Amino acid sequence: MRIRAAQLNVRVGDLAGNFERILHVWDHAERDGVDVLLLPELVTTGYPPMDMLDHPWFAHEIERVHEALREASSTKSCALVFGSITLRPSERPGKPLYNSAYWVYQGKEVARVHKQLLPTYDVFDEARYFEPGPASEPIEWRGRRFGVLICEDLFENENPWPASDYACSPVENLKGKEIEFVLIPSASPFTLQKRARRVTIVQRVTQRLECPLAFANQVGGNTELIFDGGSLVVNDRGESLEEAAPFQEGWADGVFPALKLVDQTSEFSAKDAPSPNTPSLTPPTQPSPWQEQALQAITLGIKDYIQKSDLKPSICFGLSGGIDSALIAVLAAHAVAPEDVMAIGMPTRYSSDGSLTDSKQLAERLGIGWKTCSIEQMRDLTGSSIETMIEEPLAEIAQENIQSRLRGLTLMALSNHSGALLLATSNKSEMAVGYSTLYGDMAGSLAPIGDLYKTQ
The missing domain is CATH 3.40.50.620 (HUPs)
Structure with a gap:
């Protein structure tokens, strides 16, 4: 079974454009013989959709995207797992939406999982729009048992306060349920320390659940946030076997029972995946110096600010x-x-x-x-x-x-x-x-080094 974790650079609110990007990478996965294609959190809307979620018409338009993706799956042998929203019944108390992950395959919705932990700190404000989901259960597909956790459900109490005060543990909930593989759709913004923390948390989770894990993260600049991608697959010992190149669209593949991975370029060029019988493994990607990461992140942020603002x-x-x-x-x-x-x-x-x-x-x-x-x-x-x-x-x-x-x-x-x-x-x-002049040296549409100290 070949599982692909792909990172896409989508535009917030561009439902039609995001739909086309999903179809594009899905077609490549189909040609490459991928069995399950995992995409990032809220890939249909872009992250963060913010107050667009307050408009009922927006949620109904997204439901049309869901239906189109489900119909598209009827002609494909590759299952699609993607992040989006779910409109909750109006008679139920609480927020009107769930932050969800959908699994579609051959014209049917195999499963739907809702995010349990809603970050509401720092740059996040998910509790304003979403209702926490119930504990997720294993998803059985082709004789395998999958677990799906959405972004913060993976990080759970590893983040600083107030995230460390979560009352439940989605990871612990899956423990003991014979999960064979965990899929993580994510929209985890870039910081200079994020990659190391992310890899450490992924390693701990795989060791706790004793199974491999695929992590698909958003890439690109949206509003003031920059997403670095860094999608990866790890084995059941938490060893990072392959990581997609940061700050560009790409993917990593895992072939089971033996894991073998391939990284693709941002243009999704046709490149043959390794044979399932190939014994070699690609060594993990080494992180770049922080200065290079900052250069790549800020450059991507400027590019996307220009492009996505037309x-x-x-x-x-x-x-x-x-x-x-x-x-x-x-x-x-x-x-x-x-x-x-x-x-x-x-x-x-x-x-x-x-x-x-x-x-x-x-x-x-x-x-x-x-x-x-x-x-x-x-x-x-x-x-x-x-x-x-x-x-x-x-x-x-x-x-x-x-x-x-x-x-x-x-x-x-x-x-x-x-x-x-x-x-x-x-x-x-x-x-x-306050060493600056209002309407003077602060003038500008974008402050690219506004989050860098003078010493950096």
């Missing part, structure tokens, strides 16, 4: 010669074509010659555009006009912030004129202590 693939920002704007220049050149990036220098009498020459040199090395716009005249005129109005000299802090705000005004005007996405250059250290 924006023009071009970027502008202010380049001062400092380290923050220099890092933004590198990230921008990674996210879109360098020729579609415009860096702007905005000098005044206080700007050093070195800041301009350093900025120009960096732009040339990266192959991005470089222009200058002196704001000295605007600064003098703004200051003198306000002083005439108030009939006294401007306070020092007001004078200092005029310069920054004029830069924000200049950059926003350029963004409005060209349609380019304006990136803010503030970092987390500056935001934490």
Whole structure:
């Protein structure tokens, strides 16, 4: 039996587009002889769907997607396990929806499992929309007994408080029920420490249940969240046998009773899977240095912000010669074509010659555009006009912030004129202590390094 854990980059709310992506990867799985294709949590809606879930029409449209997927399964020999929502009967007390996993095969719904643990901390707010599901039972299919846990059901009390106060353990509930394989549809956002924690938790769960596990995680940027994928299959000793490449669409296959895996590229190119008789195993993927992970995550976030917002693939920002704007220049050149990036220098009498020459040199090395716009005249005129109005000299802090705000005004005007996405250059250290100017250096649609400290 071949089981595939696939990670997809879906768009929140794009039901038709997400449906097509599911069919695309499902067709590949069918051609590759996969028996069970596991997809991420809420793959039909994208994660997090947030207040779209409050609209009844949205839930009913998703039910049409479910029916279309069930019908599509009638022509396939590959079963599909995917994350979506379930509309609860209106007469029942509680929230109107479940966060669910569906199993469809040859025109029928084999099983439906509801998420039991609803994270409501940090970036999560699932208890606002969903009702906790009942304890899940084993799913029997082709003579095998499967367990299905949805994201937090796997992590359960491993997360910090308040997640550590869950009253039940979905993993413990499956223990002793002769589960032969566990499937985990997930939407687990990226952090610099997440991969190591995720692998550790997966290892503990497989050891507790004494069976292999497949974990399919969402990939891509949605709202302020970035998902790294990292879908994997482990054996019954918790050993990671293969992990899909992070920050791109892909998959890993497990063949049973012996596990053999294959990783696919983001383009889902046709690549032959290993024969079930092949004895060799692929070694686990080694994690990249945190700096490379951060680069990949932020680059993906910028790309998806542009693409999923249907924006023009071009970027502008202010380049001062400092380290923050220099890092933004590198990230921008990674996210879109360098020729579609415009860096702007905005000098005044206080700007050093070195800041301009350093900025120009960096732009040339990266192959991005470089222009200058002196704001000295605007600064003098703004200051003198306000002083005439108030009939006294401007306070020092007001004078200092005029310069920054004029830069924000200049950059926003350029963004409005060209349609380019304006990136803010503030970092987390500056935001934490208030070392920034409202409507000045904080101007921008996206702050790519807003979650990085200055020391990082």
